[in-house]
Amino acid sequence: MTNFLFVAAENDGLYKCKAGGMGDVVRDVPRQISERGDKAHVVVPAYSRLHKGGTFKTNLHFELRGTIYIAELYEVVPKKEYPNITHYVIHHPEIEAGDIAQIYHNNPVEPFYSDFVKYVIFCTAVAEAIKQGAFGDLDIVHMHDWHSSLVLFLKTFHPAYTDLKKIRFVYSIHNLAIQGIRPFENNYASLRNWFRDIDYDTEQLKDYRYQDCINLMAVGIRFADAVHTVSPSYKEDVLLPSAPPEFIGGEGLELDLQKADNEGRLFGILNGSNYSNIRVAKENQIYKNIIKAIFQWLQEESKKYKADFLAHTGEKVVKFLSKPPSFIVSSVARLTEQKFYFFKRSPEALFEILKKLEEQNGILMILGTGAPEYEELLRSISYEYENLIFINGQSEDVIDSIYMESDLYFMPSLFEPCGISQMLAMRNGHPCLVHHTGGLKDTVEHMKTGFSFDGNTYDEKIRNMVASFDLILDIYNNDKALWKKIQNDAKKMRFTWKKSVDAYYKSLYLCGS
CATH class of the missing domain: 3.40.50.2000 (Glycogen Phosphorylase B;)
Structure with missing residues (x-):
């Protein structure tokens, strides 16, 4: 043993x-x-x-x-x-x-x-x-x-x-x-x-x-003795110097990582996802779960500074109990530069996305806490745009409901060592829109198991991110067969921990399993 x-x-x-x-x-x-x-x-x-x-x-x-x-x-x-x-x-x-x-x-x-x-x-x-x-x-x-x-x-x-x-x-x-x-x-x-x-x-x-x-x-x-990145593509990324924001690589440590690679100590092994004994919320409870979570947060002393905003979010959500939106785009993440840099630098791109969704009777639902400047950005946009539902807190029931009931999962990470959110969304048969970087390259295939955007320059990435919504909404509205196929193919993908840990035993642990 x-x-x-x-x-x-x-x-x-x-x-x-x-x-x-x-x-x-x-x-x-x-x-x-x-x-x-x-x-x-x-x-x-x-x-x-x-x-x-x-x-x-x-x-x-x-x-x-x-x-x-x-x-x-x-x-x-x-x-x-x-x-x-x-x-x-x-x-x-x-x-x-x-x-x-x-x-x-x-x-x-x-x-x-x-x-x-x-x-x-x-x-x-x-x-x-x-x-x-x-x-x-x-x-x-x-x-x-x-x-x-x-x-x-x-x-x-x-x-x-x-x-x-x-x-x-x-x-x-x-x-x-x-x-x-x-x-x-x-x-x-x-x-x-x-x-x-x-x-x-x-x-x-x-x-x-x-x-x-x-x-x-x-x-x-x-x-x-062994160094491990949590996806194969991220391993390749970190061996190169960063050139932000177009490319995030070794972040000043690429020489150390190259040395580890040359010594046979560096391995890129994709994280897995859990496919059994999954904690789930009840179906069709997403808006009730959000409102319940907001009432709980309003009673917490630490949340008093944003009580007005939580009440504002709750008021938005109440109407969905009787008239739910027709298309839900969601994102669950810590609010950091890594996850939402594109929104912070180019808020006009987020506005365009919200307007496209508004025409569809759609919403963008973001759940998370994190850096104060990112929380403040999303709170201010939420006051301005009725169809941005910013859930500024943490709740397992709400997160479970989001993964279960979204139509599209949105992951515009500036860089992504692996990512698990896209795996959880795909597990439930929901296509993802991701930035073509790091572990997202290894898990989402454009037009087959989901959608991805990229570009040679920052401006090109932003244009392609926004344009992706036109493509996605067009397929959702006008090619139900293709949408269903992408959903099914996403759901069939399996990123198992068994496969990952097999590789751990072989490359990282150097012992039989």
């Missing part, structure tokens, strides 16, 4: 521990490992809340900032129990919940300041727990994004954790654009402040652009 540890910032195997697609991966891959008879441990931060009701396992003592820290390891109950999977959280008062999904902090003035502090404590606690044998004798540690990469720093440079070198370390890149860059010195959230007596090599840790800083995404790429 192979013994695995997954280290991540998110785990959707637990309640309220997800902000993005990483949470889905950390939920589903251990389940596949369990089915193969191997053992998986999954550990995430407690964020001052997830340890409550858990079972205390042990105290973890380690030195940071010249003082002894004591963190607590808890075993916690997951959403669903599986044999051979154990879920843990690490609690320490300084591992605080952030303002994004109660996980990440948004520090616009000094990026990653708060998150660096909490993930330093978390990663050191994880290294100490591994050293103590809290997860048994581990064969493979699978880490996810920069939040976990400090475990590799400790394994490489910290004399207390040299025993970790006998374990194989795998590093998955979910979002290369978020790199966890912090100063080496002269800051509370700096490497030297937290590791005062450790002899480390700044040349091996530095960011190429900001050479007085550590780049934690680069640490993961440079020191892992």
